[in-house]
């Protein structure tokens with residue numbers, strides 16, 4: 001069967017933001033414009049074979065992303081992917097936590113079709129908003145026959161969920177895939193691919209969450225926090241978190257995941273008491289390379305925020 005529907009799910013963000021003045025790219029309120037209006041503003045591409053369906057899943061500034069929205073979003077994506085005539089899905093999202101949502105969706109859904117997160121660095125009311133072009137580029141990726149998996153599209157660049165990271169506070173091209181490099185580029189509606197689409201086999205979802213419809217109540221999702229190693233780091237933060245019932249800790253270590261000795265002692269104590277601890281790096285590029293004698297496991301190349309998602313899902317699976 002020919003797949004011909006593109007579903008566009010809105011979750012808010014700057015792409016749906018408004019400011020009082022067209023010249024104001026900073027003093028805006030995110031998540032104001034509905035997804036139907038954003039879609040209505042897009043030019044119809046001549047000869048386009050796809051029908052677009054839009055749905056508002058949430059309307060938030062993505063700094064406030066939470067498990068409740070993730071659960072609903074995963075369920076809506078799952079719902080649409082069960083329809084054989086859906087070619088792909090576009091999700092409009094704030095830039096600030098886009099990489100976490102992308103990783104969450106990739107892990108729990110492992111989609112066989114493209115699920116494309118897109119965003120904007122300027123509000124919809126800007127003199128030259130970047131959102132409409134990003135949406136068109138995302139639709140081009142979602143329509144691409146060979147595409148699959150969760151990806152992000154911003155400023156004409158296609159990033160995998162595993163590699164994408166927001167690296168700039170202001171520039172329109174705010175994302176990077178670091179060492180891996182982008183999957184490809186969108187150029188006037190055509191894709192120029194630099195590498196393969198994400199492989200399903202690499203990042204397997206924990207088995208207990210394979211049934212998306214039965215994702216547990218967000219209030220019961222495991223509590224995993226991130227701590228950072230730095231000059232003068234101490235034990236107090238970790239001890240307080242353990243006393244408060246944290247179930248998992250991701251530490252953003254220095255360099256190759258090294259830890260201040262005082263912080264390390266507290267983390268080892270936490271680990272010994274049953275808290276799951278994972279070591280990532282605060283470096284933007286590279287990954288923690290394991291070495292003989294490591295007691296705290298490394299994050300398998302995941303950044304601290306994605307390692308947190310992975311650990312949360314692993315704990316959910318183990319529960």
Ligand code: SIN
Nearest residue numbers: 013014062094095096
């Ligand atoms: C947000 O993340 O929702 C606001 C910032 C942005 O989209 O750039």
